[in-house]
Amino acid sequence: MKAFTKHTGLVAPLDRSNVDTDMIIPKQFLKSIKRTGFGPNLFDELRYLDSGEPGKDNSQRPLNPDFVLNQSRYQGASVLLARANFGCGSSREHAPWALEDFGFRAIIAPSFADIFYNNCFKNGLLPLVIDEKEVDELFKSVEAVEGYSVTVDLESQTVSTPDGKTYSFEVDEFRKHCLLNGLDDIGVTLEDADSIRAYETRRRQEAPWLFPAG
Amino acid sequence: MSGKTLYDKLWDSHVVTDRPDGSSLIYIDRHMLHEVTSPQAFEGLRIAGRKPWRIDANLATVDHNVPTTGRESGVEGIADPISRTQVQTLDQNCNEFGIVEYGMNDKRQGIVHVIGPEQGATLPGMTVVCGDSHTSTHGAFGALAHGIGTSEVEHVLATQCLVQKKSKNMLIQVDGELKPGITGKDVMLAIIGTIGTAGGTGYAIEYAGSAIRSLSMEARMTICNMSIEAGARAGMVAVDDKTIDYVRGRPMAPKGEMWDRAVEAWRDLKSDPDAEFDKVVHLDAADIEPQVSWGTSPEMVTNIGGRVPNPANESDPIKREGMERALKYMGLKADTPMTDIRLDRVFIGSCTNARIEDLRQAAAIVKGHKVAPSLKQAMVVPGSGMVKAQAEQEGLDKVFLEAGFEWREPGCSMCLGMNPDQLGEGEHCASTSNRNFEGRQGFGGRTHLVNPAMAAAAAINGHFVDISDFYSKAG
Ligand code: SF4
Numbered sequence: 001m002k003a004f005t006k007h008t009g010l011v012a013p014l015d016r017s018n019v020d021t022d023m024i025i026p027k028q029f030l031k032s033i034k035r036t037g038f039g040p041n042l043f044d045e046l047r048y049l050d051s052g053e054p055g056k057d058n059s060q061r062p063l064n065p066d067f068v069l070n071q072s073r074y075q076g077a078s079v080l081l082a083r084a085n086f087g088c089g090s091s092r093e094h095a096p097w098a099l100e101d102f103g104f105r106a107i108i109a110p111s112f113a114d115i116f117y118n119n120c121f122k123n124g125l126l127p128l129v130i131d132e133k134e135v136d137e138l139f140k141s142v143e144a145v146e147g148y149s150v151t152v153d154l155e156s157q158t159v160s161t162p163d164g165k166t167y168s169f170e171v172d173e174f175r176k177h178c179l180l181n182g183l184d185d186i187g188v189t190l191e192d193a194d195s196i197r198a199y200e201t202r203r204r205q206e207a208p209w210l211f212p213a214g
Numbered sequence: 215m216s217g218k219t220l221y222d223k224l225w226d227s228h229v230v231t232d233r234p235d236g237s238s239l240i241y242i243d244r245h246m247l248h249e250v251t252s253p254q255a256f257e258g259l260r261i262a263g264r265k266p267w268r269i270d271a272n273l274a275t276v277d278h279n280v281p282t283t284g285r286e287s288g289v290e291g292i293a294d295p296i297s298r299t300q301v302q303t304l305d306q307n308c309n310e311f312g313i314v315e316y317g318m319n320d321k322r323q324g325i326v327h328v329i330g331p332e333q334g335a336t337l338p339g340m341t342v343v344c345g346d347s348h349t350s351t352h353g354a355f356g357a358l359a360h361g362i363g364t365s366e367v368e369h370v371l372a373t374q375c376l377v378q379k380k381s382k383n384m385l386i387q388v389d390g391e392l393k394p395g396i397t398g399k400d401v402m403l404a405i406i407g408t409i410g411t412a413g414g415t416g417y418a419i420e421y422a423g424s425a426i427r428s429l430s431m432e433a434r435m436t437i438c439n440m441s442i443e444a445g446a447r448a449g450m451v452a453v454d455d456k457t458i459d460y461v462r463g464r465p466m467a468p469k470g471e472m473w474d475r476a477v478e479a480w481r482d483l484k485s486d487p488d489a490e491f492d493k494v495v496h497l498d499a500a501d502i503e504p505q506v507s508w509g510t511s512p513e514m515v516t517n518i519g520g521r522v523p524n525p526a527n528e529s530d531p532i533k534r535e536g537m538e539r540a541l542k543y544m545g546l547k548a549d550t551p552m553t554d555i556r557l558d559r560v561f562i563g564s565c566t567n568a569r570i571e572d573l574r575q576a577a578a579i580v581k582g583h584k585v586a587p588s589l590k591q592a593m594v595v596p597g598s599g600m601v602k603a604q605a606e607q608e609g610l611d612k613v614f615l616e617a618g619f620e621w622r623e624p625g626c627s628m629c630l631g632m633n634p635d636q637l638g639e640g641e642h643c644a645s646t647s648n649r650n651f652e653g654r655q656g657f658g659g660r661t662h663l664v665n666p667a668m669a670a671a672a673a674i675n676g677h678f679v680d681i682s683d684f685y686s687k688a689g
Contacts, residue, residue: 016539017532018411018511022651027632031279031296033253033303035364051639051657054296083532085412088445089651091347092251093363114415114447115347115361122365172379173235186262189373192231192239196267196375199230199241209468209476210243210340213270 002124003182007105008151009078012068013142019082020089021116025098029054038094039101043069073146081138082109087116087127096123106152108159110135121175124182126154128169137165154180217486219383220452221418224358224483228341230375240378243340244352245370246326247274247313249304250632251345255368256307266311267374273335274308274315276301277325278632282595282622289318297633311371316599324598324624327351327565331435332600334464338453338480343370348565348648350441353450354434355457356483358418360447382492384417384446385485388425390499395685397575398433399567399646399665401425401497402440403505407515409495414446417493420485421451425499431460432571439566440648443512452484506552506678507650507663509540514650515663516552518680524548543652544660545640553678555662556588558641560673561655563595563622564629567646567666570604572597576670577610579684585618586676593620593635595627619673631656644672 029041031054044052047069049062063070069077080099086109087095096119099107104125110132112120120127130138141163142148151160154176159167178185204211218226230239252274259266266272279297289305292298301318308315316322322329327348330336342352342359345367352359366376386405406413419441426434434451441449451457458477461467468476503517514537516523525537525548541548546555562568562576573596585592594614596602602624605611611621628635629647637643637659646669650661664672671681 017536020511020649020651022630022649022654026653026657027630030250030632031294031300033257033300035254035257045653045657085415085445088411089347089442089649091345091361091363093254093345093365096363111412111415113412113445115363115442119363119365122363172237174233174237174377177235184262185377186264186369186372189239189369189375189377192375193373195231195239196241196373200268200374203241207339207476207479209337209472211270212466212468 001122001182001184004105004124004126004154004179006151006153006155007078008149009105010074010076010147010149011079011081011142012074012077013081013139014068015083015139017083018085018088021087021092021095022089024087024095025092026052028052030092030094035097036101038098039103042098042102043067078103078105079150079152080104080107081135081142082107083135084109084111084132086112088113091115093119093122096120096125100125108135108138121179124179126152126179128152128159128171130159130167130169134167216490217488219485219489219491220356220420220450220483221358221383222489224339224341225380227339228358237377237379239375240341242343242370242374242376243271244330244335244342245272246330246342246344246349247272247304247367248278248326248344248346249276249300250278251364252307252367253300253303254364255371256311258368259371264372266313266371269312271374272313272371273330274304274313275323275326275329276304276318278626278630280318280625281633282625282627282635285319285623321599321603324601325565325568325626327439328569328597328601331355332464332598334461334467337461337467338457338483343376347442348439350447350449351435351439351565353438353441353448354431355461356450356453356480358448358450361442381418381448382416384414384419384493384495385491386419386421386495386497387423388421388497388499389423390425392425392428392499392502393682395667395681396502396504397665397667398429398436400502400505402437403507403512403515403663404502405497406440406444406512407505408497409444411443411511411513412445414441414444417446419444419446419449421449426451427454430571431456432569435569436566440512443648453480504665504668504681506668508544508546508552509537510543510650510652511540512648512650512663514540518552518668518678520552522546522548522550522552553680555642556677557644557672558590559637559643560589560592560669561628561643561645561647562593562666562669563597563627564647565597566648568595568597568601570601572646572666573601573605573610576666577613579667579670579681580617580619580674581613583617583674585673588676589673591620592618592673593622593628595622596624598624628655630654644669644678
């Protein structure tokens with residue numbers, strides 16, 4: 001997994017709440033058996049005016065000029081600014097894969113859906129929560145100033161803006177540790193293999209029906 | 215000290231270790247797999263040279279991509295090459311790692327959340343996970359069940375555990391008597407309409423109260439299924455006699471003396487009377503009417519007797535904008551009576567409402583009637599091969615076919631349209647599924663969530679109708 005320490009990047013504002021994972025990456029693209037290549041179809045139904053299919057040449061498709069990621073001033077954005085309950089709906093990890101593949105490294109929102117939030121950390125993508133008022137403030141600044149970039153610092157848990165403001169955010173210690181070091185959490189869990197075996201032995205006594213194979 | 219909630223009990227009995235940062239390693243008893251969210255996880259195992267920790271805890275099936283017609287030529291016959299590869303990839307992975315899979319033409323194949331309970335693979339007191347957000351369904355058995363992402367699928371395969379932070383406890387208490395014909399679906403849509411799609415975020419929900427107790431296991435599954443639409447990863451119902459009766463005799467349920475021991479333990483799977491919840495929501499069962507969604511989020515729902523709401527009456531600007539956007543997408547005018555919405559297709563299926571009781575409720579309405587000629591399609595997709603066989607034994611397939619419905623092979627089908635079953639642009643569909651998101655059932659498709667009997671009645675009339683009369687006559 002890619003480590004995340006500090007990132008400075010252009011901010012793109014996606015001004016709608018309850019953005020669901022079907023919207024982030026529509027179902028027809030979930031048929032891939034790979035983890036990569038989802039970026040060109042990120043927000044497919046918002047980004048293009050026709051309906052997308054796997055294998056279709058995206059460079060030939062009509063773009064929706066109103067969609068934020070199609071506007072020239074947001075080209076190259078790597079920080080997504082979003083509204084409440086971002087990532088709700090399906091548990092598809094293809095959603096963070098698509099965001100990451102497109103080039104996003106961090107998402108700022110007042111709240112995230114649980115599963116999506118969790119999935120981001122597994123993919124080197126940092127979802128960070130700041131409060132509604134601060135998000136509002138950021139939306140205003142981003143829309144007012146072309147080329148508005150922020151610096152997200154995971155170590156100090158802060159977002160700093162060009163106008164000198166600093167917003168802080170919370171993040172679990174363990175998640176932070178894994179993300180800072182790009183750690184694979186399966187490896188970390190397997191360090192506890194003895195505890196897992198001890199649990200199984202105890203549980204087999206208490207609830208043997210959960211271990212039908214003996 | 216106050217007592218424990220059901221969630222506390224399930225959590226405590228599955229903690230392997232607590233970590234210094236407040237997260238815990240939680241043991242997973244049952245891991246269900248399907249073709250869409252697992253290929254990258256198996257690939258990860260292979261790359262790292264890891265083996266599954268406990269093979270017998272896994273159970274796999276194909277459901278999202280499979281065609282619901284023309285299965286005679288088997289997996290090879292799946293027309294879409296990308297879907298075919300995904301189905302074949304699961305077959306190969308299960309073979310390679312020795313995991314039991316109900317393949318496409320196995321009679322036990324079906325939607326993952328239908329087959330778990332049906333086979334007794336889901337038991338009270340278990341932790342159940344699957345790379346699918348509707349895993350919350352299994353919570354109806356007094357189990358801790360929730361969806362996970364693909365990295366976590368790999369984590370569970372490799373370690374039989376998940377790293378989790380404990381959620382907060384929410385109690386949704388529905389008391390009183392439900393009106394005739396009000397189903398689990400209506401109760402749940404009414405709950406979501408009340409607390410909103412983010413209302414349960416960060417919580418594990420327990421559904422309780424006399425109205426929940428009065429519901430069948432299948433209706434409880436429908437409710438728990440849509441916990442995720444209320445923002446909660448997990449929803450659950452305490453164990454009672456109905457739970458135990460439902461599990462008894464299922465192929466993978468314990469037998470003989472082991473059964474008795476299990477039942478004794480399961481009796482404790484309920485919240486203590488003095489347990490405290492972080493949030494409590496009350497609903498009066500008698501107030502719940504048949505529900506129909508009008509918008510593009512499951513909280514955008516109203517009574518069948520209601521109207522499409524008017525954004526002008528909404529004071530919160532973000533909400534108002536969301537409503538306007540939804541109305542535009544849905545092609546609906548504010549203040550239109552719900553019963554005036556013309557339909558193009560009707561879909562009865564999905565892990566929310568494709569079990570035998572759902573099909574019985576729909577068939578009871580359909581019997582002796584014909585699908586409205588204005589409809590392009592009305593289809594019934596049973597949740598599993600076992601449900602299909604049971605329905606055919608009861609003659610329900612004939613009722614549907616005679617009325618002009620299509621009777622399909624089991625799978626997710628038009629719930630998300632990964633297979634050829636999709637809505638066309640601008641088409642309105644009465645659907646018994648769980649998500650009315652933009653594009654969910656097909657590009658530009660317009661979904662209205664309803665219960666199976668409402669969907670059936672809508673198919674006959676070509677528009678939504680209040681079916682209360684049917685039930686009061688049947689009395
Ligand atoms: S029926 Fe629909 S919601 Fe259920 S598992 Fe399949 S796609 Fe998901």
